[in-house]
Amino acid sequence: MAGVLLWCLAIVAAPLFEIDLLYRLFSAICHQLPDRSWFLDGHPLAVCIRCTAIYAGFLGALVVRLPASTRFLRIALAATALEWVGARLIGDVEAVRAVTGLLLGLASAGFVEQGIAEAAARIGRSRGQTFREVAS
Secondary structure: OHHHHHHHHHHHHHHHHOOHHHHHHHHOOOOOOHHHOOEEOOEEOOOOHHHHHHHHHHHHHHHHOOOOOHHHHHHHHHHHHHHHHHHHHOOOOHHHHHHHHHHHHHHHHHHHHHHHHHHHHHHHHHHOOOHHHHHO
16 A cells, blocks of 8 residues: 555655656656646646546555455446547546546456455465565
8 A cells, every 4th residue: 555655646746846757757657648637736747637546546445445346347447448438539528537537446456456465475375474474
């Protein structure tokens, strides 16, 4: 969770402290188009609205310990895909981009957390350690 929190703080720190290195880092994973980004202190966040919402949702899901749900993930993926297609055919709506991103972040966190826990457990078993020993 600490890593995700630092990730989210970096998105906000980039415009607040005008850190070009953070913008360059995030440019590898996000288009960073200013017309598709929220602004803070007159500067765009380090990622677009959808990415910001995904990361915020991901962090929120970890905080409230939202369990992995295949059904919820399918709904979030379908909503995001429909929003993406709708934005190209009908028009882009900032609030819809944010909501679908938030849903996708909320829905995916449990799976990532579960995958990391399983990988850590495998590593621990191969070393004769418990999961808690590997995680600490």
